[in-house]
Amino acid sequence: DTEVTQTPKHLVMGMTNKKSLKCEQHMGHRAMYWYKQKAKKPPELMFVYSYEKLSINESVPSRFSPECPNSSLLNLHLHALQPEDSALYLCASRGPMNTEAFFGQGTRLTVV
């Protein structure tokens, strides 16, 4: 099973709302990632968790707050977002060293 599951698939939120994106994998991968993808662009790395600890934060604004409750779950908490934050948010997981990375189907986020 190489599935990474993301919920919800679509999310519309106002600029004052608080919402969370969820990601789950059961491949035993200990590295999990959040990416942001704009139309016609490659995925852009936001955060990396390794063994449930935040190892990389690509200078992402504090209105995005990641959380890794356990080795299978990854959350992205959203608060006070801006319209320019509208994008496809992708979760990915990867095994040790240079093994394959698998992506979820993404959450299409629209900030109004």
Added chain:
Amino acid sequence: GENVEQHPSTLSVQEGDSAVIKCTYSDSASNYFPWYKQELGKGPQLIIDIRSNVGEKKDQRIAVTLNKTAKHFSLHITETQPEDSAVYFCAASMPGSRLTFGEGTQLTVNP
């Protein structure tokens, strides 16, 4: 850091023809090169990958070649079908490091 360039940005072929997408990378320490297919509204799907100790890998109609000396790798799709239409991303990775993506190629297969 690593830099990956991908060409062409758009590619249109007739059904049944072959399609080739090329990528170059900058850091000779990179040793893992995956290709992803992304259909509209979906996440990237890993379709094939190659490691630096191998020159070529094939999976049915899809093949990837790697030239370490020239630091470039290519995706070859034979007997293209309309369902092959998508955006394709190449990527490169050094040991224990993140994936660096190319800018993507929009492939259109015309029936």
